[in-house]
Amino acid sequence: MDAVHDDDRALVERWAAGLTGRVVDAGCGPGHWTDFLARRGLDAEGVDLAEPFLERARAEYPAVPFRRASLADLGVPDGSLGGVLAWYSLIHSPPEAVDGTGVDAVLAELARAVAPGGGLLLGFCRGPRVEPFDHAVTTAWFWPVDELAARVERAGFDVVETAERTDPGVRPHGAISARRRAAGPA
Numbered sequence: 001m002d003a004v005h006d007d008d009r010a011l012v013e014r015w016a017a018g019l020t021g022r023v024v025d026a027g028c029g030p031g032h033w034t035d036f037l038a039r040r041g042l043d044a045e046g047v048d049l050a051e052p053f054l055e056r057a058r059a060e061y062p063a064v065p066f067r068r069a070s071l072a073d074l075g076v077p078d079g080s081l082g083g084v085l086a087w088y089s090l091i092h093s094p095p096e097a098v099d100g101t102g103v104d105a106v107l108a109e110l111a112r113a114v115a116p117g118g119g120l121l122l123g124f125c126r127g128p129r130v131e132p133f134d135h136a137v138t139t140a141w142f143w144p145v146d147e148l149a150a151r152v153e154r155a156g157f158d159v160v161e162t163a164e165r166t167d168p169g170v171r172p173h174g175a176i177s178a179r180r181r182a183a184g185p186a
């Protein structure tokens, strides 16, 4: 967490303060955000597909639950979550549909899992157009904030806040906070 920007810490903290119920850190990686959420009193669970990350997370944060699951299949009942944090994890989902693992399929899964009024918070690499780049984990995509926000809205969320930041030496940052709409996908 020492490497996390103060603005991101504040955004996640503010977002978490408005949530109730179980919260999934989807694509949790080494688990620092899951622990951050748990320390704020949330019933937080980290999920990821990469076992090495999960092993590291369990070793570092033994009191926090971590489970192997895909963003495209969280393995939770419909409407059972108070929120999903997908911080720099949705970036690895292709913009077009690929075997049910594209961005729209993932957002549909998050919309299925989150209760009406529940929260979604995305952190991502911002760019002027949707385009792939080589990322240390696996291929990722840059997204313009408005294009990703439109996908989020289409999946059944209302966007409530966006953030952008450009810091020297790192990829431009974007964030989208949204609430699950009661009426389902637009």
Ligand SMILES: C[S@@+](CC[C@H](N)C(=O)[O-])C[C@H]1O[C@@H](n2cnc3c(N)ncnc32)[C@H](O)[C@@H]1O
Binding pocket: 026, 027, 028, 029, 030, 033, 047, 048, 049, 050, 053, 069, 070, 071, 072, 086, 087, 088, 089, 090, 092, 093, 137
């Ligand atoms: C760049 S890391 C971000 C990790 C952490 N959220 C953070 O902010 O440091 C992306 C993580 O998303 C996970 N991930 C990517 N696609 C996924 C998918 N479809 N299902 C589950 N996890 C996924 C990767 O294994 C990796 O741990």
